[in-house]
Amino acid sequence: MPLDQAFRLSSILLAAAGFASLTLAIALPPWLLVLAGGAFAMALLRIRHPAVISDTMRHFRLSALTWNIFLLLAFAGFWIDLLLISREVLPAGIHFLVLLLVNKLSNLDLRRDFLHLYAISLIALLASAALTSQIWYAPFFFVYLVIGVWTLLLYHLVHEQEEQAGLPDHVPPATTAVTPFPRLTIRFFWTTNAIAAGAFGVTLLFFFSIPRVGAGFFQQDQGDGLRTTGFSEQVDLGVIGPVKQDPSIVMRVELPDRVGHEFKQDPLYLRGVAYNRYDGKSWSNSLPQRRMLTEVPEGTFSLRAPGTKPQALARQLRQDILLEPLDTAVLFGAPLLTTVKGQFLSVQADLTGSFHLPYPLHTRIQYTAYSLSPQVNATERTAIALLYPNFILQHYLHTPAVNPQIVDLARQLTQPATTVMQAVSLIHTHLLTNYRYSLDVPSLQSAHPLEDFLLTRKTGYCEHYATAMVVLLRTVGIPARLVTGFLATEWNEFGGYYTVRQRDAHAWVEVYFPQSGWITMDPTPPAPSAMGSTWWLSATSAMDSMRLKWDRLFVHYSAHDQFTVVQGIRESGEAVRVGLSETMSALSAQAVALTGRLMTALTPTGIPHHAASLLLLIAAAYLSITLLRRCRNRRVQQSSFSAHQQTVILLYTDMIHYCARQGITKPASATPQEFLHKIRERWSEAWPIIDSVTQLYARVRFGQAPLTVDEVTTAEHNVRRLRALRQSASPAPRLSR
């Protein structure tokens, strides 16, 4: 098969592969199928019998103007489709795409038409990928790939051949080795196919064998993730202290619902695990029973009592959390978590309101948490005594055998209190004001760390404060528990998120009020912050935010995200459609009302209603035809040059520039003919080419003659041939003027 035919064939097959995948992905209307099928058949016939078809089709051949009108109509049809018929962006867009395809198939003349065709077929393939996830897509994709390889190969070959075509004309026949017109042999065909298939196979091999970058294959091996402390089943008092110097990043938290600057100074508590039992040296959870959370809808895990509806998420605090690999399975969130959304298999919750994954994940995970932070309500704020449920009394009032001095201290502190709330705040204030914050406390070695803190050293850090508060509260009969987690204080201005590090590990207290629930209280005075220099800080936070973006947009870009994008397009298209149709219906309602009023005014008695409407219709048609005609006249006057004519003029100026580069300039005052004479004298090889282009240019530029597509193609071809010619090849010396 001749190269040129093969090239055209493979181009059309490429488009056909894209189109076929579309037809399987979405049900196209029959007329569109017939139209596209006809266009494909026509294009294929034109390859085999170019002369016959062009002869028979000459009479039916539509002008460029007709095609432009066709495209405009198609575009208008797209909007009608979007608003009234299919009412969705994707199908309407696909219908429009098929019409574009028909247009290009019927006008495959210039090189750029082929490029447009490839683009359209690629979009078709992508659109069908967005619409389906079924297995039949795979063979189409494979076929598309193979034909794609072919088409690009042939495109290149044909291009090269055309580039060289200009040369042999001017070489004396004696020295020209007669090269056979290149043809496609069977052997070449199969070899190339085999190479393409082989490349595809190797790619598949890589695809399945090399792990995703998102899995962190090339990242530093972190073993079981970052070692954390304070979230295991049992926590010794004083374990948090050593990690308070560790700057490794644990997570990044965005608060997408909160914008502005005022909140960023507020520290954000990220609750991990709660403990209810203290044995004098360490904390543990006596309620380790966990239950699986139901997943409704997919990917959303909500904590709720059986039979109740999940609370509305709208009024809750939303946090988007990117959690680094940790050695714990705890899911963090602001107190108190109600819902977690993420790509998890399952999520468990224990009785203290902590969320756990079944096992620690060794990859970065991303999830969205929703929290409701309870406040003490008015009645409980002023209550003298509170009636606690048995379950609470049983699990949250236990104290180890503590030193009587501590009991005394508790009684003494709460002596002036008249309400429960007052007692709580008295203890809270006492701890906040009378103790010194320091990390330099050897708690782990001490036999009685709490007594040390409360009575003797009066120095400690968050764990000591929190433990002390819980014990003091329980001593006076108020249920409380210790909570560990992180206190986020580092706000990244560039990315708009909190950076949470190991050293932000924290422990605080939750106090129980029967109606209000568990209230977060923090008896620890703010630690003296040890900040570095500000520019260094901002530089690192800028770097960090860039890293986060990279992570989000590239490493963790998943099918889910693609789905979100498609969903977003669909939703916005829907919004546009709804908005437009509302406007339209409002307008049409007004129009109907107006015509109705006109009708009643115009039809006094005898004239039947429909006669009047017929008259109106005729008047409207007449008006629109007149307007159309006027518009058309104006357009003809305005645009003196068509696109083809512009092309020829551009080609001519292009040629002039090329000649100037070759050393033959056209003076501004020289006419095209004079320049041609100059060329004839100094570059005789190029003369025939430049002559033909110049004649065409003169006819178009000054005669404004209509052009045929062939003429434009020939001119383009000629200019390409000219580029293949080199002035250096000719012996003509530069004349000095």
Place this chain on the structure above:
Amino acid sequence: MNSSQSIKLLQDNIAQVIKGKSRVIELAVVCLLARGHLLIEDVPGVGKTTLAHSLARSLDCSFKRIQFTSDLLPSDIVGISVFNRQKQSFEFIPGPLFAHIVLADEINRTTPKTQSSLLEAMSEAQISVDNQTYPLHQPFMVIATQNPAEYHGTFPLPESQLDRFLMRLRIGYPTPDEERKVLERPQSLHPAGELQPVLTAQDILDLQALVEKVRIEDSLMDYLLAIIQATRQADVLSLGVSTRGALALTKAAKALALVRDRTYCLPEDIKELAPAVLSHRVMPSRAQGARARSVEHAEGIIHDLLESVPVPV
């Protein structure tokens, strides 16, 4: 027979007599088609009269020749009213101007009075005698010749009257080969005597109507106007081209486009014609001395000006 064929035929017919002067013949035909008048200015004996003759003989229309002398009177060319005794009234006897093609030989030999009567007829295409107006024949073309070598006893045409001629041509000496062909012709016959007419007067009128339909693209019109403007601003010229001159160039360019079988003008048409159409309408400044009056000098100035005006691309 379409327009290009008939024009070709006319040119070929003239070329049988005037050897090797295809450009001069082309310009003469352009002048005819543009409804213009032609001034041929050259030394004696290079074929000025023969050109006029052969053009006239190639057309199937009337031809008159007037030899201008210093004693020629306006009535000699326009005609005169004579009293007819039988009818008891004045009768107008038309002069030689009542012909399609008039050869005014050595026009600068006659007095300004006679010259101006001819020029009036040229621009109005009609003449007035005794309050009576007589239209001239259509097509009407005056081919005037003048001899630049002998200024003795001549009345050079003033610029305002030169303006009436569409173009001024020089014929120039033929090349030796062409001259040999002229010499080898039988000398007994008048060179133009054997020519057969190839076009009728009506053909010429039709062609003249076609010239009107030739289009000039807007940017070309700008180019033409830029050339006219350049003559008015040039230092070497004391008088630039008038609006009539611009009109003449437009008409001539259209005619040349038709002669070259086009329905639209090209920059070449304008640029090629500009020396012939404009050079006699400008006045080189006095500072340039004696040669200021020569034809070659004026044409050279126009050539130089053309090189300063950019051609639209």
